[in-house]
Structures are given as structure tokens and as C-alpha cells.
Amino acid sequence: MVKSLLNAVNNMFSHEDLGRLLLRLLVGGLMLFHGLHKLIGGIDGIAGMLVSKGLPGFIAYGVLIGEVLCPILIILGVLTRPSALVLAFTMVVAWLLVGIGKTGTLDATGAWAIESIVYFFIAALVIAFIGAGRYSVAPAWK
Template identity: 35%
Template structure:
């Protein structure tokens, strides 16, 4: 049974936490690795370098949208391919555990599951632009 009194706050906590994680990953790419360095890393993986810039833009604006609660359901789904790409190209070959060298795929996959859950759950409390909901 879902507690209708607290569920909107659970969605809020999940939404804000995921948004902060995306902003943290954007910041790592932008401030530490630099956009040029990130593009070089993408190229070393066999991906086009320009995809790094697209990824950073989506992480930045997606993180902000999640924190503010702007089209949460759609934004959650848009962010999933970034993590799946990270799993396939970076973390997957390292094995399951995230503590392995190059990090495993356990944490990014959990992140995907959290985004799917948020997309199913909805915005939660204090969303600026709530997503459309399905009425029964």
C-alpha cells in the first residue's frame, strides 16, 4: 500500500537527489576534465567527440530540471540513454562492482532504475512545472 501522504515527498527527495547527481557529473566533466578533455575521452572510446558536449548539456539542464521539477517524467526518460551509454562504453567492461578499476556498472544501473521509478512516480511535491498525469 502506498502512503499517499508521504509518497509526494519521497518523489521530491528522489528528484532532487538525482538532479544533484547529474549536476555533479556535469561539473566533473566541465571543471575537472574540461570540455576538451571530456571530448577527447569520448573519442578514445570510439564515440564522436562532439557527443561529450551534448552529454554535458543534457546533464546540466536535466539536473536543473529535476531539481526544480520541470517535466520530471520526460526529463527522467531523456537522461537514461546517457547512463546506458556510460554502462556500455565505460563501466560495463569493468564488471559489476563500482569499486573495480574504471568503476563497474552497478551504480549507473541503479541510477537508471531510479530514473525509471521517478518517471513512473511523477514529480512529487514542489514541482514548478508538473508533468501530465494519467487519470484513471
């Protein structure tokens, strides 16, 4: 009885390509909000952080690639693996700029202070490893 129930549930949810699509929509869609905020509000804050670390401020424009262009490509399933790797790299840079001092701390609600950075980093790596799947705009470019 239990075995047949488990088999039925496993068969019902055995849709790897749908899982890949949902993951792409989640990661790309949520990261796109961060990118749109920077697209609308500007990247001056990030440029200032880079300059304070002795780096040229123009590097801040890279955030638009990592948080706008790559999420759109991930959602569409176009150049998915390279886009996911760029997104993962963007999260490493975000950690180095704003999260490194918070790595061992909790925020006001008790969550890990760098939880969202780690979430996007790991999820981007997962997408890079598993690819876009069948449900993508350009399956040949996945």
C-alpha cells in the first residue's frame, strides 16, 4: 500500500524539465527585481563601494549584466549555463562588497545575514549544472 502510494507520487512529480523551468523562473525572476531596482535607481551606490575598495567605479555597470541580462536569459532558457555562471560570479562580488562582514551573523529576524546571496549563488550553480531543460526559447543554446 505505502509502496504503491510512493510510486504514484514519484510518477506524478517526475517531470525534470518542468522542475528546471520552475527553478529558472524563480531564480531569474527574483534576481530580475534586484536588477530592475538598479536599472531604475542607478548604480551609484555600487560604484561608490567599488571606489572605496580602490576599484574603478565603471565596473559597477557589470551588475546590470549579472542582475538584468543574465536573469532574462535564464528565464528564457537562452545561453542558460553561461548566464547562470555569470549570476553566480555576481553573487560572489556582492558577498565581497556587502556580505563578507556579515557572513557569521544573523539579521533582525534570525535569518542568516547573507542568506539571499548564498541562495542565488547556489541556485545559479544548480542551473549551470542541470541546464535549461526542454522548456526553453532556444533549446539548442541552453
